[in-house]
Amino acid sequence: MDLQEKLEILADSAKYDASCASSGSNRAGRGTGAAHQSGVCHSWTADGRCVSLLKILMTNECVYDCAYCVNRRTSDSRKAILTPDEIAGLTFEFYKRNYIEGLFLSSGIVVSPDHTMELMLAAVRKLRENYHFNGYVHMKVIPGADQALIDQAGLWADRVSVNIELPSDKSLQLLAPGKTKETVLRPMHRLAQRIAAHKDERRSIKSSPAYAPAGQSTQLIIGATPETDREIIKLSEALYAKMALKRVYYSAFVPIMKDSRLPALREPPLLREHRLYQADWLLRFYGFTADELLDEKHPGLDLNFDPKTVWALNNLDKFPLEVNKASYEEILRVPGIGVTSAQRILRARRAGALKLDDLKKLGVVMKRAVYFVTAGGKYGGVQKDSGDAIKVKLLEHKNPNGQLDLFGQAQPVSEGLEGAVTGQL
Amino acid sequence: MRTYLYDGSFESFLTALSLALERTEECAIAREAGAEAGLFTEFINAGSDPSRAAAARALFEGRGSPESWHHARYAFLSESPGAEDAVLAYARLIKEKGRAADDMLADDRVKSVHALSAAVGGEAHMFKGFVRFTELADKALYARIEPDHNILPLLTGHFRARLGELNWVIHDARRNSAALYFGGRLVYAPLEAARLTPDAKEEEVRALWRHFFKTAAIKERVNPKLQRQNVPLKYRKNLTEFG
Numbered sequence: 001m002d003l004q005e006k007l008e009i010l011a012d013s014a015k016y017d018a019s020c021a022s023s024g025s026n027r028a029g030r031g032t033g034a035a036h037q038s039g040v041c042h043s044w045t046a047d048g049r050c051v052s053l054l055k056i057l058m059t060n061e062c063v064y065d066c067a068y069c070v071n072r073r074t075s076d077s078r079k080a081i082l083t084p085d086e087i088a089g090l091t092f093e094f095y096k097r098n099y100i101e102g103l104f105l106s107s108g109i110v111v112s113p114d115h116t117m118e119l120m121l122a123a124v125r126k127l128r129e130n131y132h133f134n135g136y137v138h139m140k141v142i143p144g145a146d147q148a149l150i151d152q153a154g155l156w157a158d159r160v161s162v163n164i165e166l167p168s169d170k171s172l173q174l175l176a177p178g179k180t181k182e183t184v185l186r187p188m189h190r191l192a193q194r195i196a197a198h199k200d201e202r203r204s205i206k207s208s209p210a211y212a213p214a215g216q217s218t219q220l221i222i223g224a225t226p227e228t229d230r231e232i233i234k235l236s237e238a239l240y241a242k243m244a245l246k247r248v249y250y251s252a253f254v255p256i257m258k259d260s261r262l263p264a265l266r267e268p269p270l271l272r273e274h275r276l277y278q279a280d281w282l283l284r285f286y287g288f289t290a291d292e293l294l295d296e297k298h299p300g301l302d303l304n305f306d307p308k309t310v311w312a313l314n315n316l317d318k319f320p321l322e323v324n325k326a327s328y329e330e331i332l333r334v335p336g337i338g339v340t341s342a343q344r345i346l347r348a349r350r351a352g353a354l355k356l357d358d359l360k361k362l363g364v365v366m367k368r369a370v371y372f373v374t375a376g377g378k379y380g381g382v383q384k385d386s387g388d389a390i391k392v393k394l395l396e397h398k399n400p401n402g403q404l405d406l407f408g409q410a411q412p413v414s415e416g417l418e419g420a421v422t423g424q425l
Numbered sequence: 426m427r428t429y430l431y432d433g434s435f436e437s438f439l440t441a442l443s444l445a446l447e448r449t450e451e452c453a454i455a456r457e458a459g460a461e462a463g464l465f466t467e468f469i470n471a472g473s474d475p476s477r478a479a480a481a482r483a484l485f486e487g488r489g490s491p492e493s494w495h496h497a498r499y500a501f502l503s504e505s506p507g508a509e510d511a512v513l514a515y516a517r518l519i520k521e522k523g524r525a526a527d528d529m530l531a532d533d534r535v536k537s538v539h540a541l542s543a544a545v546g547g548e549a550h551m552f553k554g555f556v557r558f559t560e561l562a563d564k565a566l567y568a569r570i571e572p573d574h575n576i577l578p579l580l581t582g583h584f585r586a587r588l589g590e591l592n593w594v595i596h597d598a599r600r601n602s603a604a605l606y607f608g609g610r611l612v613y614a615p616l617e618a619a620r621l622t623p624d625a626k627e628e629e630v631r632a633l634w635r636h637f638f639k640t641a642a643i644k645e646r647v648n649p650k651l652q653r654q655n656v657p658l659k660y661r662k663n664l665t666e667f668g
Contacts, residue, residue, distance in 0.1 A: 011636075011637050011641055012640050032588060032591065033587060034587050040550075041554050042554040043554070044652050045642035046648075046649065047652070048652045049642075049643075049646070052554075093626075096558065096566065096588070097566070097634070098558050098568070099634050099665070099666075132589075135587075267645060347530060351528035354531065358531035361536055362530055362531060
């Protein structure tokens with residue numbers, strides 16, 4: 001099998017992983033390559049997703065038989081494996097031409113988790129040691145691999161990740177026999193400890209080698225199993241708090257595998273995925289808690305309105321907010337105001353009182369914000385106290401042609417403040 | 426109206442700016458080539474004076490802040506129509522208000538320069554991703570770009586850090602200029618057309634990349650509108666994967 005065919009098979013099997021970030025690391029040094037703190041997108045594929053890394057599997061062979069997975073043991077797809085030399089060489093050739101920021105290496109399980117991890121580590125080491133490559137490397141950690149091998153991943157990669165995939169133990173048991181919550185969370189917990197320990201060490205010894213400087217992420221598949229948005233967002237909240245994850249990715253289930261245990265979806269639930277990303281952003285950059293966004297009575301995100309607007313409509317007693325007086329934290333909670341425009345409001349009002357007309361110039365999306373703010377006491381919306389009246393107006397704006405246009409938002413490559421800006425609500 | 430002409434260089438522009446700032450009446454700044462004479466236009470050649478340029482810089486950095494200087498420089502690089510006069514109005518405001526000027530984000534004089542600067546910064550960031558090198562027979566890397574703004578000077582630092590000891594050229598074909606990095610030294614030079622001999626392996630690597638790019642799209646999620654938002658058509662002709 002030639003390299004082109006192998007690449008095609010192994011890129012095809014890796015593409016369902018939503019992670020695309022190349023941010024959070026500023027590795028540099030002699031040799032070739034340097035990571036860029038905020039990450040760089042190099043292209044966007046026909047589905048509008050960013051290409052930042054050479055995202056491939058080492059092999060699509062697998063000893064597991066997870067129902068949702070294209071690489072399951074019983075699938076009859078063509079199987080391929082790349083050698084460490086091929087992986088390192090390809091990454092370097094692509095990187096040199098500025099096609100990519102680096103490598104995203106995942107894999108099916110070949111022979112055993114340990115054997116798989118060893119081969120993956122050999123590829124990344126080759127890249128670092130033989131090619132003196134300082135670009136970005138995102139490495140998947142194989143659940144069930146020996147702890148010593150898992151520990152090594154952080155020494156060579158910028159980011160490490162273990163995919164949870166299914167948001168509950170019950171779903172794992174159903175769709176991923178051979179995996180349990182425990183097998184997934186154990187390596188994640190281990191990595192979280194090592195990352196924290198290295199951070200501490202670096203504080204006192206500056207020269208100590210970096211350990212997964214871009215931290216850890218994970219992915220959840222949306223729509224293959226019955227978990228509610230509330231369960232998913234609560235899980236993410238816990239992962240951010242307890243595992244210090246940098247990102248949780250949500251991947252709308254693409255119904256390519258036929259299996260009686262899987263739901264019969266006609267298309268991937270993209271809008272739901274989009275709403276989950278918005279809610280995730282609210283947790284990470286806007287100071288919201290999962291309980292504020294979703295409660296037991298309303299466990300699903302509204303598909304008509306973004307989660308911040310829903311929250312605001314349920315909390316009309318807190319609005320309208322006077323932009324010349326409100327705190328940064330309060331302003332962040334106004335629909336139509338993102339991190340950047342909230343910062344601009346604070347800055348601009350130092351220079352003089354703001355009028356309603358000024359807000360648009362500061363980047364505020366007035367067609368949403370107008371119902372929730374006053375400037376110098378002036379209100380530009382409809383009735384301030386009627387959620388229904390506001391809803392009607394918001395829907396008019398959104399569907400001028402009676403069409404939903406909610407997929408127009410890219411998943412940002414970066415996750416720092418710049419990321420918050422792109423994901424602005 | 427008095428219009429100061431500059432030769433296209435940043436130093437000459439800053440010289441013109443410093444001359445204009447000495448006048449109290451309204452003035453304009455325009456590039457020599459392409460300046461349009463109105464009925465009452467009085468053209469004055471600003472020349473290029475390092476000490477005047479330094480004084481203009483000091484106004485932004487000292488009376489304003491390093492941020493003001495950043496915005497003025499980036500807005501100049503935008504090469505957008507009216508950018509010179511926008512920077513002049515911004516400079517007058519900084520002269521009057523000092524560093525508080527940059528807080529006046531809703532003021533059109535500030536907003537327009539900040540917006541130009543953001544457009545330039547944004548395009549420069551995009552091109553950190555969009556530059557596509559070809560490996561030549563002598564192993565040097567060559568890339569052709571055609572950006573809207575004059576971002577070449579903003580890219581060189583990034584690629585120096587990235588490409589280590591490799592030799593490279595980035596050629597702005599729209600402005601006929603190039604940044605050349607050879608043997609650890611960076612030089613800017615005019616460059617019209619380049620005769621290139623690609624490395625023997627080049628076509629093979631490109632084919633692999635195109636293949637990867639095509640495969641990476643999930644067909645159930647195809648969204649050309651979103652793709653166009655992120656990779657505007659105007660940039661595609663120099664991108665290997667769209668060629």
